[in-house]
Amino acid sequence: MPNLSQSRIGQIAVTCKDVARASAFYRDVLGLRHLFDAGPRLSFFDCGGVRLMLTAAERPQDDHPGSMLYYFVSDIDGVCRELTAKGVKFIEAPHVIAQMPDHDLWLTAFDDSEGNSMGIMEERKRSA
Numbered sequence: 001m002p003n004l005s006q007s008r009i010g011q012i013a014v015t016c017k018d019v020a021r022a023s024a025f026y027r028d029v030l031g032l033r034h035l036f037d038a039g040p041r042l043s044f045f046d047c048g049g050v051r052l053m054l055t056a057a058e059r060p061q062d063d064h065p066g067s068m069l070y071y072f073v074s075d076i077d078g079v080c081r082e083l084t085a086k087g088v089k090f091i092e093a094p095h096v097i098a099q100m101p102d103h104d105l106w107l108t109a110f111d112d113s114e115g116n117s118m119g120i121m122e123e124r125k126r127s128a
Helices: 019-029 076-085
Strands: 011-016 033-037 042-047 050-056 069-072 095-099 103-111 117-125
Touching: 011 019, 019 033, 019 042, 019 050, 076 103, 076 117
Parallel strands: 011 050, 069 117
Antiparallel strands: 033 042, 042 050, 095 103, 103 117
């Protein structure tokens, strides 16, 4: 039986209604590095070493928003301001969702151009 517990994720697929529109959003708004396109239905980006694939749904049952991606950032308030200036509408203001022993976990969420939910999160160290 295969054990994937030590395997890193190599690629994440995000279903899109309009791959060109989504590609522009991920490149121009989120600032991800575009890797390549494979025809009009696939666009690939680098997301911190994990490949992100934007794809049109192959089957009707797959034509819906998918899993939520969370991006780690070092300044959630600053990133929120930058993305808001580019037209991103956040669901809520950044807020603490968990107090860990040495840091607080901050989170906020927004939708991409295709209606997929996305989030940004920061592990903010507490002052001593």
